[in-house]
Amino acid sequence: MTEKIIPLSVPSLKGNEFKYVKECIDTEWVSSAGSYVDKFAKEMASYAGTKYAIACSSGTAALHTALILTGVEAGDEVIVPDVTFIAPVNTVRYVGANPVFIDCDDYLNIDADKLASFCEEECDFTGEKLINKTSGARVRAIIPVHIFGNPAEMERIMDLAVKYGLKVTEDATESVGSYYREGKYAGRKTGSVGDIGCYSFNGNKIITTGGGGMIVTNNPEYAQKADYLTNQAKDDTVRYVHNETGYNYRMNNIQAAIGCAQLEKIEEYIDTKRKNFNIYKDALADIDGLELVEEPSYGFSNFWYYSLLVDKEKYGLNREELMKKLDESGIQTRPLWQLNHRQMPYKDCQAYSIEKAEHYYDRLLNIPCSVGLKPEDIKRVLGVMKDV
Ligand SMILES: Cc1ncc(COP(=O)(O)O)c(C=O)c1O
Known part of the structure; x- marks a missing residue:
């Protein structure tokens, strides 16, 4: 076979990527303290239509942090799609909780009818907590994933979340730029509807930073805590006092510089x-x-x-x-x-x-x-x- 390989999905880096990365190297700002990290986060918040964005080292790191922020605890259950790349499912386990898998619809997203019947028929609602009748565990959250770019039925998912007191972390890692044409969220981008939205910029995504992710939210407390947790939970930045377990989940300046150039495109x-x-x-x-x-x-x-x-x-x-x-x-x-x-x-x-x-x-x-x-x-x- 002599013909060149046609790959499934590879990035295009033909804009300002080189110029911005060169600037990081010329100025010797390559770590997570560089100005591109804030710039990329601000631009992503503006693009997603949320008040806040926190740049992370990966989409998986963003999802893990989101579950901590929304109070998912060990022993809880989190509703996830059966059809999705495994990363959001794994993050449920990172916090010691268990996934419950729901079928997909014809756009490959979590089926809102089945989500409703799961909550109604398989669980008891106490007026405050949703308890799975089979396991006895508290169902705390849902992670809808916008599969391959198709927006999940967020209006129905959010209505159910409100009805049953569930937190919603949108996994919008595959759907940067997708939005709703009609309904309550018409004009809103995927990732901006739930309590928290997460993006990934790994190599095969529509825009890439090589590896990286983003948390977006309108909740100032989540935003502040996300910044704190992803930056090793520093309570004193001189003496390095830590009152909580933090994570090294920050994006670095080179990744963010690439992200700014990609977002232009x-x-x-x-x-x-x-x-x-x-x-x-x-x-x-x-x-x-x-x-x-x-x-x-x-x-x-x-x-x-x-x-x-x-x-x-x-x-x-x-x-x-x-x-x-x-x-x-x-x-x-x-x-x-x-x-x-x-x-x-x-x-x-x-x-x-x-x-x-x-x-x-x-x-x-x-x-x-x-x-x-x-x-x-x-x-x-x-x-x-x-x-x-
Ligand atoms: C649906 C979904 N969630 C999460 C991720 C994880 O993102 P990352 O590779 O940046 O950790 C990916 C892709 O990689 C994904 O497709």
Whole structure:
């Protein structure tokens, strides 16, 4: 095979990244005390539409901190999607709590109907606390994840959270720039609706800092405490007195400098992602048995990933066979993550009404979606798909 590999999702660093990083090196401000860290946080708060933002070393660090801030305690339970990258699930364990897995909807996000029936039928509400009837544990929080860029049904999730006294940490790591088109949160970006929103800027995200994350919130107490906890909980910055267990979860100036340059390009990137999605979609209309997961009518997706559904009956090949065929042509793809209720550390946790997740797990294939994707790359991917 001589053709170049078409990767699934790689960053584009063609803006001011080098200029800003050079400035960090020229001025010798490379640690978390540099001015780009504050600048990037301020710009992210403004972009997300929240009052505060705290830059972190990763999306996972942001999520872990959010669970501490919202009072999730050892022995509690936290409702999470069965379909998600495992990081938010792991952070539930970092605080000694257990996840409860809920099925996905047709946009791959946590199913709001099933979330409601879980709370209503599987739990008792005391008027203050939601108690899981099976485990006897207190259900303290929900982590909706906006999967592959599609906004989760936050209006219904927030209504349930208010009804049952649950805290909400939005995992918006995959959905920077996605927003609501209608309803109570029309015009609001994902990440800005819950008690806390978390972003990741690792290498495959729509904007990257190499590795990094962000906490956004409108709550000044959460913001102040997030800053404190992610910076080793220093109560005296001269004598280094610590009255709580802190974390080294700060972003450094070089990462933040890259983040500022990337954020300048976000609208352009989203535009490109959406245009390329439509090129794929139009061409796939002629291939029986292949279709893309669409955005919901109530929301605007950044289309971070393009999720193809493979129907073997109509297409002739199943997902595995198509994945192999594309791989043999130098085209990188990825199936859906292993479902979380089947992952070894969580196989004994409660999984509620898992149906659609199994369906999508068997059929879904994410196809190349980098912002640098060229028309000829898309043509090549489609060419292999058509050749069955
Ligand atoms: C949904 C989701 N949550 C959390 C993370 C973790 O972010 P990070 O790698 O920055 O820790 C990722 C991706 O990496 C993700 O896709």
